[in-house]
Amino acid sequence: MDTRTAAQRFADTWQHGWTHHDTAAITALYHDDAVHTSMPFRPPHESKQAIADYIQWSFTGESQPRVTFTAPIVDGDQAAIEFRVHALANGRPVTLAGCVFAHFDADGLAVRTRDYWHTIDGHR
Template sequence: MDTRTAAQRFADTWQHGWTHHDVDAITTLYSDDAVHTSMPFRPPHQGKQAIADYIHWSFSGESTPHVTFTTPLVDGDQAAIEFRVHTTENDQPVTIAGCVFARFNRDGLAVQTRDYWHTNQGHQ
């Protein structure tokens, strides 16, 4: 699978999966030995199950998220994709804005991803 197709599938699946808290759909995007780092100083999540556990944890407490991912910027086997999420946590509006960087294998699966994001609580 070419990287542009893999990256767009990644963005579309994440957008739908986050909106519906569908962790199973999202984890199909990752190779079994994928590594995900969320924020620069957190330890990486190694392997598909660790990534699934992290996503489950991330979704806990969220309700009715509205999620958008931009068209991926692709170079070689890598892509950068911005995202924005408007949700509610503990009855308070929260906006999450960030970017995911992903590297894909020949099968179109993510083998390495990293996120940078920021939250703005109380504003949408």
């Protein structure tokens, strides 16, 4: 699968999966031994199962998410994709804005991803 197609599938699936808290759909995007780093000082999640556990944990306490992902910027086997989420976190409105950097294999699966994001209270 070409990287542009893989990256768009990644963005579309994450957008829908996050909106519906569908961890299985999201983790299907990752290679079995993929590595994901969320924020620069957290230890990486090293395997598809570890990534699934992290995503499930991330959804805890979150409700009514409205999620958007931008069109991917692609170069070679990698892509950068910005995202924004408006949700309730433990009943309080929160906005999260960030970017995911993803490297894909020839089958279009993510083998290495890294997120940078920031949250603010309220919706903007």
